[in-house]
Amino acid sequence: MGYNHYGNQEMFEELLPVFSIFGAVFLTALIIGMLVKLVIWVFRSLALYTIGKRRGLKNPWLAWIPVGSEWIIGSVSDQYQYLTQGKNRNRRKILLILSLTAMVIGWASTALGFSRVFWFLEAYGANLPYDAVAEMVFPMTGTMLLGVISSGVGVAAYVFRQISMYDLYRSCDPKNAVPYLVFGILFGVLEPVFLMILRNRDEGMPPRKAASEEPVNEYL
Secondary structure (H helix, E strand, O other): OHHHHHHHHHHHHHHHHHHHHHHHHHHHHHHHHHHHHHHHHHHHHHHHHHHHHHOOOOOHHHHHOHHHHHHHHHHHHHHHHHHHHOOOOOHHHHHHHHHHHHHHHHHHHHHHHHHHHHHHHHHHOOOOOHHHHHHHHHHHHHHHHHHHHHHHHHHHHHHHHHHHHHHHHHHHOHHHHHHHHHHHHHOOOHHHHHHHHHOOOOOOOOOOOOHHHOOOOOOO
């Protein structure tokens, strides 16, 4: 036993530098990933805020809030559809409801799953009797079902979002709307770059009327 103990300790000491290197690499990658996400969030929020403010949308500052940015994207789409087609699509409301629903269900399923697992481990430890395992499987199945529902709602929100983004691109640069949309979908990191490029362009928007002639829109 003593030999194994010292042997394991020597092995651990030999592997410690390797673990340190892997830990440093992981930490560096984590920090870089967080910085990239921060830059993407700033670019996207600033661009959407600029577009919303220039288009006369109410509360353009919502662009700086994760779910609020979906409202701004939907509002830009609704405004474009109303001014070019005379139709109110209410995409801002659909996007907001779908995004909030997916987020809430996702959080609930994750919290429920972790809480159930921790409760059983605390109650039974590593020696789970068969009955306890059977009792745990049913609630975990419910958690998985919530996760599937959350994923389905998330997919629907993503589809509506891309439809709204297509309107946003058309309102800024109608000739290149399709390439912007396709490359934004294939390479998500490009979307905030495109938004920054287009934030001051209104090539697809109808000419603005005098204030007294402006159509009344509930989203403006």
